[in-house]
Amino acid sequence: MATLKVMIVDDEPGIRSGIVRILQGYSVSFPFLEEDFTFETIEVGTGEEAITYIDNNPVDIVLLDNKLPGIFGIEVLEYINKKSFDTSVMMITSYASLDLAIKATNNGAYNFVPKPFTPLELKTAMESITKHLYLRRMTKKLQEAGKTIRFQFLSVLSHELKSPINAIEGYLRIMQDRQAGTNLEDYDLMINRSLERIKGMRSLIMDMLDLTKLESGKKNREIVKVDLVEIARISMDTMSPMAIQKNVKMYLDTDQPSIMLNADSEEIEIIMNNLMSNAVKYNKNDGVVNCYIKTEGDKIKISVKDTGIGMTDDDISKLFKEFVRIKNSKTKEISGSGLGLSIMKQITEDYYHGNVSVTSVPDLGSTFVIELPKNC
Numbered sequence: 001m002a003t004l005k006v007m008i009v010d011d012e013p014g015i016r017s018g019i020v021r022i023l024q025g026y027s028v029s030f031p032f033l034e035e036d037f038t039f040e041t042i043e044v045g046t047g048e049e050a051i052t053y054i055d056n057n058p059v060d061i062v063l064l065d066n067k068l069p070g071i072f073g074i075e076v077l078e079y080i081n082k083k084s085f086d087t088s089v090m091m092i093t094s095y096a097s098l099d100l101a102i103k104a105t106n107n108g109a110y111n112f113v114p115k116p117f118t119p120l121e122l123k124t125a126m127e128s129i130t131k132h133l134y135l136r137r138m139t140k141k142l143q144e145a146g147k148t149i150r151f152q153f154l155s156v157l158s159h160e161l162k163s164p165i166n167a168i169e170g171y172l173r174i175m176q177d178r179q180a181g182t183n184l185e186d187y188d189l190m191i192n193r194s195l196e197r198i199k200g201m202r203s204l205i206m207d208m209l210d211l212t213k214l215e216s217g218k219k220n221r222e223i224v225k226v227d228l229v230e231i232a233r234i235s236m237d238t239m240s241p242m243a244i245q246k247n248v249k250m251y252l253d254t255d256q257p258s259i260m261l262n263a264d265s266e267e268i269e270i271i272m273n274n275l276m277s278n279a280v281k282y283n284k285n286d287g288v289v290n291c292y293i294k295t296e297g298d299k300i301k302i303s304v305k306d307t308g309i310g311m312t313d314d315d316i317s318k319l320f321k322e323f324v325r326i327k328n329s330k331t332k333e334i335s336g337s338g339l340g341l342s343i344m345k346q347i348t349e350d351y352y353h354g355n356v357s358v359t360s361v362p363d364l365g366s367t368f369v370i371e372l373p374k375n376c
Contacts, residue, residue, distance in 0.1 A: 003040050004039055004130065005039075005057075005061070006023065006039045006059075006060065006061045007044065007054065007059045007061070008042065009062060009065060009076065010045070011045045011067075011069055012065075015115070017043075022123065028127045028130045028131075042057075045069075046070050047073060048070050050064070050076050051076060051079055060086075060088070060133060061089075061126075061130070063090055064076060064077060064091055065091075066091060066093040066104075067093060074103055077091075080108070088129050089109045090109065090112070091104050091109050091111075092114075092115060093115060110128075164197035164198075164201050171190040171191075174187075221351075222265070223264055225260045225261070226262075227258045227260055228258075228260075228300065229254050229257065235276040236250050239273075239276045242281070243289070246283060246285050246286075246287065247285055248288065248289060251288070251289070251290050252291045253291070253292045254294070255294045259293055261374070267352075270344065270347060271347055271370060274340040274341060275302070278306075278368070279291075279366075282306065283307060284308055287306060287365075289304065290305045291303070291304050298373060301369065302369070303368070303369045304367070304368050307365040308365050309362070309363065310361050310363055310365050311358075316360060319341055352372050
């Protein structure tokens, strides 16, 4: 088993010993990994002790109270963030406030566990932060080592499919047993929720397959003349069921009936599908998507403009990083893997020497622009 070192920072001995008891013998497992994660605990009672320890010893996870004698927990968190330690921090405090939550999150705290907590609540939180820590470290390794561990990483990511599959199975068994009666309309909510789960899983699987193709060093790129206009139409057709559900109208405007480019058709489809998918997913009901494909000098410019929820400048700065999804009250019901735009950017820049840009206004919409050299 792999052992993670957990430092418990709390001035209450009873809290520290309680956490130690809960974590003794507890392990976290993920599908497709050979080893489970167990926990070795270290107890300290002050922020000063915590800083001294972590300066001299590697720590994987810090369970951090804020109300401490001497320096507060938030100051310890700021120190860890400043030093860029490879450590995940979870606040465990009964003195949480909105201001503290915002400050802690901005300084890298993964989440909060309010006191008092049950053993189940702590174990659930530990499973979540362990997965977060593992995925973060795998991402870093991918950036350093490249594709050699990509398949293992994707296998772990597929763990995210487990929850929706369980939910769908639960709904199907309720329907199979006729637990809500014999009136079909009584099952509409369960059916709709199942369809939403399936849509999210399909999106995740497609993103994973796209990423696998890129990172495995696809050997046989078939570079031929492809029609960007035709691929855009196909992408619109693919997104039309989702667009119909939201009553989103999609329009294509080009300066030529066909615009040819030397490219791999699968790669261009990935680019177009991500543009169209996001424009519909993050649009408002009764919205509009306009796709423009134009030739400008020695470049081909693809613009996709929506009338959706839009983004802030801070959101845009994070947008193209792997496994990053913009999380707010408007996006919480929208499924996705956080891979699509990073894949699109990688293909555009690495394979075609093009560039990707985005402009957006919250509540008004976003415009994504792809520029490709004519002779890629």
